[in-house]
Amino acid sequence: MKLREQALLKVEPQVFVPTSSHPAIQRFPWKTSIVTTVFWVGEQAGGNNPVPNFRSSWDANWTGSYGGFDNPDSSARRNYIPVAFIPHQNPFYCALPYNDVTHGQFKPEAPLVIPWFKQAYTGPGQSVCQHHWIAIRKGNRTCYAQWEDCGPFRTDHFQYVFQNERPKPNLNRGAGLDVSPAVRDYLGLGPTDVTDWQFVEVRDVPPGPWRSYGENNHFVIARRQTEQRLAERSFGASKK
Template identity: 35%
Template sequence: MATTFWVGEIFDPNAEDGSQVESAYDDRWLDHYGGCDGVVTAGNCDTEPRTAANGFFPTRMTPRENPFYLDLPYDDVGDEVANRQRASVVPWASDERYSARVSDPGFSLLKNRWVRMLLADKICYGQIQDAGPGQYDDAKYVFGADDARPANDRFNGAGMDVSPALNGCLGFAELDGENDRIDWQFIDDSAVPPGPWKIIVTTSGVTHES
């Protein structure tokens, strides 16, 4: 299952992971993205429908980073277990572009990585910009080869959150539901085809201010 989240969303102000003002990799996600990825109503950042007419981009703001973003339940920087394991579980950790920085606590092997998603006959692409939902060291689900189910038991057992742009691109049944089942896989950036997901490509690194 996949749910929808968006930059600027605050769905539980009392929960440690209840806000998308910041992400697992960026303490200033809202600022760096350019503001609420939706519509501000009475001071709240709400989502909105996205359509192909404008490439599934937000209608009330201009993003500075890729609006096709997602999370997976593996925080390889902030979670102690995930960080300790990442050299052995992340498939591309030994690749030349990553191997020299595996021991760098300020570098993520997952942030900005591309993912291919499939729902029915629709295929869309996005970049990882956060970790979750509900779990942060679920290596078996994220990297396992045996089709393991997510360890998360919240949000209908979702194993991924997707942005409003991906919600619209994939044709989710609801703007903010939790019943859409998708297939996904990691994909190298060189294999990502042209599309609205490549209008803006996020390249920023980890920003932790404390």
């Protein structure tokens, strides 16, 4: 994790840290006309990608947690997942250029700028950004994905992610959002494209293929809990 942060810090300036908190908002504004690039679990470093994606900012063994290499080649995918295996995590994932945690601790601004910080807090240094949902819009199609990594290029730009700044210039035309092959395929995106995005709450995520897979997926977790309760009731009834 430290090596990844160090690699990204090479292109990160120091930033202003706010000193006052803002009330949480329930509806989040759209970030419009954001240059969007495609990345994937297991991606090698090279070209305009300075950091390999075997690990994420929050998971030192992201490839293992996911279940393998999320092959972006369309011939190696079917129904938004790789044909080689069923992902252990949601194939609809994304990266935004902010990490709320550094060296195992929350950054000073994190409780002040992340609207859902108090509601999502589970303990010191446990990211409240990881797994959060966003909506991504291209034309008349909207896709939903979970925030699973930090980038492109930066991990410090809370003024863009949570406030009103635009993404900073970078090697990928000022890209401010990375999306997975599943998101790319659902929206019909090119390798570098332009989309709109906004944060959403779990309750606002509609039915779709983004609800189908993943041990990190709130909908999969809820289904399993429901199935377990039904099984326990059935077992209890059979003993009477």
